[in-house]
Amino acid sequence: MHTINPSKLHHSKWTAAQPSNKEKHFMVTQLLRDEEENVVEVVIEAVYSHRELILPWQSLKDDSVWKVGWR
16 A cells, blocks of 8 residues: 555546556546545546546555556
8 A cells, every 4th residue: 555645636647457448547636525624535537438436535545456647
């Protein structure tokens, strides 16, 4: 696992470790915050299909699922 500053995730690029439906490269397009302005989830968009996923930002720490940057 790598350390991530959730406030700096906006526009960050990610590669799926096991791509599906030709969706390999993703970009964080939005940070979703709680009432105290803490980042709780991110909206991540597939570059190929423009499909959006909402997931907890902590899931990006899992090296078996996500790789930092586009590879």
